[in-house]
Amino acid sequence: xxxxxxxxxxxLGLIVLNLGLFFVNLNDFFVSDDFDWVYNAKTSxxxxxxxxxxxxxxxxxxxxxxxxxVNVAFWVxxxxxxxxxxxxxxxxxxxxxxxxxxxxxxxxxLFKDYEQKNSLAILSALFFSLLPNHSEAVIWIAAVAxxxxxxxxxxxFLGYLLFRQKDKFYWLLISVVSFVVGLxxxxxxxxxxxxxxxxxxxxxxxxxxxxxxxIALKPLGYWIIGTGYLVIRYLSIxxxxxxxxxxxxxxxFGKIYKMFAALIxxxxxxxxxxxxxxxxxxxxxxxxxxSLFLVLALICLALWHYKYKLAFIFDAFIVLILPVLFLSxxxxxxxxxxxxxxxxxxxxxxxxxxxWELSKYKFWRLAVLVALVLYFGGFLLYKNYNWHLAANLSExxxxxxxxxxxxxxxxxxxxxxxxxxxxxxxxxxxxNGIQLAIKLYYPDFKFTSQTLGAYVRLDNKNYQSKILNWxxxxxxGFIAKTVDGKNWVTGFDRQETNDYIFELWSYNYKNYTxxxxxxxxxxxxxxxxxxxxxxxxxxxxxxGRLQQLEKGE
Numbered sequence: 001x002x003x004x005x006x007x008x009x010x011x012l013g014l015i016v017l018n019l020g021l022f023f024v025n026l027n028d029f030f031v032s033d034d035f036d037w038v039y040n041a042k043t044s045x046x047x048x049x050x051x052x053x054x055x056x057x058x059x060x061x062x063x064x065x066x067x068x069x070v071n072v073a074f075w076v077x078x079x080x081x082x083x084x085x086x087x088x089x090x091x092x093x094x095x096x097x098x099x100x101x102x103x104x105x106x107x108x109x110l111f112k113d114y115e116q117k118n119s120l121a122i123l124s125a126l127f128f129s130l131l132p133n134h135s136e137a138v139i140w141i142a143a144v145a146x147x148x149x150x151x152x153x154x155x156x157f158l159g160y161l162l163f164r165q166k167d168k169f170y171w172l173l174i175s176v177v178s179f180v181v182g183l184x185x186x187x188x189x190x191x192x193x194x195x196x197x198x199x200x201x202x203x204x205x206x207x208x209x210x211x212x213x214x215i216a217l218k219p220l221g222y223w224i225i226g227t228g229y230l231v232i233r234y235l236s237i238x239x240x241x242x243x244x245x246x247x248x249x250x251x252x253f254g255k256i257y258k259m260f261a262a263l264i265x266x267x268x269x270x271x272x273x274x275x276x277x278x279x280x281x282x283x284x285x286x287x288x289x290x291s292l293f294l295v296l297a298l299i300c301l302a303l304w305h306y307k308y309k310l311a312f313i314f315d316a317f318i319v320l321i322l323p324v325l326f327l328s329x330x331x332x333x334x335x336x337x338x339x340x341x342x343x344x345x346x347x348x349x350x351x352x353x354x355x356w357e358l359s360k361y362k363f364w365r366l367a368v369l370v371a372l373v374l375y376f377g378g379f380l381l382y383k384n385y386n387w388h389l390a391a392n393l394s395e396x397x398x399x400x401x402x403x404x405x406x407x408x409x410x411x412x413x414x415x416x417x418x419x420x421x422x423x424x425x426x427x428x429x430x431x432n433g434i435q436l437a438i439k440l441y442y443p444d445f446k447f448t449s450q451t452l453g454a455y456v457r458l459d460n461k462n463y464q465s466k467i468l469n470w471x472x473x474x475x476x477g478f479i480a481k482t483v484d485g486k487n488w489v490t491g492f493d494r495q496e497t498n499d500y501i502f503e504l505w506s507y508n509y510k511n512y513t514x515x516x517x518x519x520x521x522x523x524x525x526x527x528x529x530x531x532x533x534x535x536x537x538x539x540x541x542x543x544g545r546l547q548q549l550e551k552g553e
Contacts, residue, residue, distance in 0.1 A: 015097055031141075033142035073091060092137070106157070106161075123355055153182050156175045163175060201215055265278050278329070320342050406445075414448050416450050419541055422455035422457055455490050466483055479517070487514055492512075493512075499536075
């Protein structure tokens with residue numbers, strides 16, 4: 001098979017570009033759910049085969065997620081690098097580069113009859129590499145399922161297109177194998193058969209001849225494989241459509257609308273601006289729909305001559321976002337932006353088409369292209385830097401603060417963690433995983449622990465500052481109020497057990513934030529214990545480090 005030199009140069013360019021964009025993050029420390037996956041890879045007694053009939057812990061019929069290929073990825077990375085984060089980050093980045101290259105090849109295939117196909121393909125891959133909403137999927141090790149599943153999704157779709165265009169069986173084989181691997185990586189790949197049907201339909205419309213054999217029978221094998229996957233998934237984890245955070249399929253049109261608005265907004269805006277715009281769109285729904293209609297009308301006006309190609313692109317976007325419409329972004333940061341990773345491909349293709357329409361105005365085309373590259377690239381580097389800060393803080397907490405705050409030579413300690421850092425400007429930190437991190441890095445230390453569902457939100461300005469004023473409360477326990485009166489606390493509004501009570505006062509139920517924590521420990525009779533007399537060691541994140549909670553912090 002002849003190797004296309006242009007393809008090789010494009011691939012080399014994408015490798016160099018993405019290495020430059022994410023170089024600072026290649027050795028970033030583990031954060032949040034990373035510790036869970038790595039600990040499972042290290043300590044699990046299950047064989048790799050077991051994960052193909054069970055959840056990610058190797059438990060059958062116990063709910064959770066069914067993503068055996070993610071278990072395989074972590075098993076391989078752990079046995080290559082152990083607790084060195086480099087191979088884990090390289091895995092995410094290599095799949096991301098692979099997706100960028102497949103975007104290039106896919107656009108070439110979709111627009112094979114257009115003279116400008118090479119330019120459109122290169123621009124699409126460039127924009128995909130630069131989009132700021134890809135930081136989470138590429139840098140967060142635990143999010144490897146998104147670039148990995150997207151890679152196999154695109155390879156399966158591209159393989160099908162090339163099979164239909166070239167009538168070579170090996171492309172169909174590549175497509176089917178990629179579809180199966182993608183399904184075993186993340187659930188959203190299940191929409192591929194629908195995407196193929198829509199493509200076949202528009203190809204018939206372009207040819208001005210409806211061929212139901214192509215529309216119904218050609219994708220039939222994919223529908224059968226998808227159905228078989230759902231059956232295996234149900235037999236393995238006891239769920240068909242649910243997942244670890246929501247085990248029942250529920251229709252909440254208010255939440256679906258909010259997620260749809262967030263997905264659209266995240267294509268254009270990032271950080272605090274995105275959070276603000278989503279709030280505006282949730283309140284003023286008519287404003288959102290009018291804005292969306294105006295944008296779509298302008299796109300259709302500019303690209304009308306693409307006709308059915310444009311219609312397919314719009315429909316493909318709807319198909320790609322369907323699986324994530326029932327999820328949700330963070331209400332205070334860009335947390336959850338990985339949900340738009342797959343669908344952002346369509347956004348990049350549309351941008352490329354619009355840029356090309358300015359070909360008659362070379363100066364303006366160059367000006368717009370440079371502006372977009374600076375806008376996307378600047379935000380991407382800024383967000384990557386926030387992830388780098390979060391990783392450094394996570395490493396400091398585990399490797400420096402833990403030995404200073406806890407006597408690791410004293411066994412059987414009872415630890416309680418509260419006000420751990422949840423995220424740093426959307427970059428994950430310590431909502432999950434601190435207990436497993438201690439077990440990974442201090443395996444000889446024996447302890448029991450609880451993490452209370454009250455956390456602090458950080459940004460790149462306050463992460464080393466005093467956020468909460470801790471003080472004893474007259475009736476027992478502690479009270480902690482934010483220094484500046486802002487809602488830097490997030491978590492559950494209230495939890496009570498036989499051992500403790502905590503409440504978040506002045507709680508905002510819309511975005512789950514608060515400005516105050518009330519923490520009380522109880523004795524065996526249920527009476528409140530005075531501050532400083534707790535039967536456990538209370539650890540808080542305070543002034544940039546993990547430390548023991550003392551009176552008058």
